Amino acid sequence: MRILILGTGGMANTHAKNFASIEGVTLAGGVDVDPSRVEAFCAAHNIERGFGSLDAALGWGQFDAVANVTPDSVHYPTTMAALAAGKHVFCEKPLATDHARAMEMTETAERLGLVNMVNLTYRNVAQLQKAREIVQSGQVGTVKHFEASYLQSWLVSRAWGDWRTESQWLWRLSKKHGSNGVLGDIGVHILDFAAYGAGSDFSKVFCRLETFDKAPGNKIGEYDLDANDSFAMTAQLENGALGVVHASRWATGHFNELRLRVYGELGSIEVQHRHDWSRLYTCLGQDAETGTWTEVEVDPVPTNYERFIDACRQGQNLEPSFRHATNIQKVLDMATVTDRERAEHAV
Structure with a gap:
């Protein structure tokens, strides 16, 4: 199971450490608009590759799921892009900044049959x-x-x-x-x-x-x-x-x-x-x-x-799902x- 960490702020370190501790999980990539920050983040967590944009990472595509650790207002566009590329998404809370966007994210993930969870820690x-x-x-x-x-x-x-x-x-x-x-x-x-x-x-x-x-x-x-x-x-x-x-x-x-x-x-x-x-x-x-x-x-x-990893391996969604976070x-x-x-x- 290969994970892309999107965003390298403080909470991203928690994501990286937790995912890396799970047997069979590889931290395949890290993404941040700040080149020096993503380089330091990838070095700290032994991540294979760093990218300056999600588009670049999706163009590469050699990962199964995205851990979305971007600021709240960025969750919607980045999650929608990841889902469109066929990637499972583990998103930080809140799922979106309003109910309408959250519902669109939920319905998209469900329609595409992709695993979707929100990190209500x-x-x-x-x-x-x-x-x-x-x-x-x-x-x-x-x-x-x-x-x-x-x-x-x-x-x-x-x-x-x-x-x-x-x-x-x-x-x-x-x-x-x-x-x-x-x-x-x-x-x-x-x-x-x-x-x-x-x-x-x-x-x-x-x-x-x-x-x-x-x-x-x-x-x-x-x-x-x-x-x-x-x-x-x-x-x-x-x-x-x-x-x-x-x-x-x-x-x-x-x-x-x-x-x-x-x-x-x-x-x-x-x-x-x-x-x-x-x-x-x-x-x-x-x-x-x-x-x-x-x-x-x-x-x-x-x-x-x-x-989340178990859900991806089983191809079966688990709570807390996008729909729960939308509610x-x-x-x-x-x-x-x-x-x-x-x-x-x-x-």
């Missing part, structure tokens, strides 16, 4: 997988309520780098550079985290977005700092459960933390995931009478990277509409 969290299993087994009973949050602190901490001077962060704060802000960048993760763990998709949403002042005139160089920094959402799931979802880059003290609580008529689960650990707690059966919570040990699960994108688009109209909308 928190599907790799074994505790989330186990939580979903518990909810779907009926141990918590009918789900009534849920809480989900995704907290980051890189606007108030330099632990990840300095967003004031580094383009790898500044573009995420600027609409004209392709960013849909916190809602588009990490909202896609926490919505998937919540829906997957609670075992049900979204049916209704109401969202408030906020962009805070970050620099004089909210501008640094060519970057207008106008993408949202925080959101707070009330939502209902198709199973009837009501809940709240919120996310922010101003969460001082939280480098990268996701949390999900699902409350049912018979019991509850809680998943906590940080950059350095993950935990699952349950309150089930008689423990519900005493409010006793127990930490559950879980075994590791296959990563998205491993499952999440619809929720994100509707959240923006509800913020503008100040009214709840059905998904």
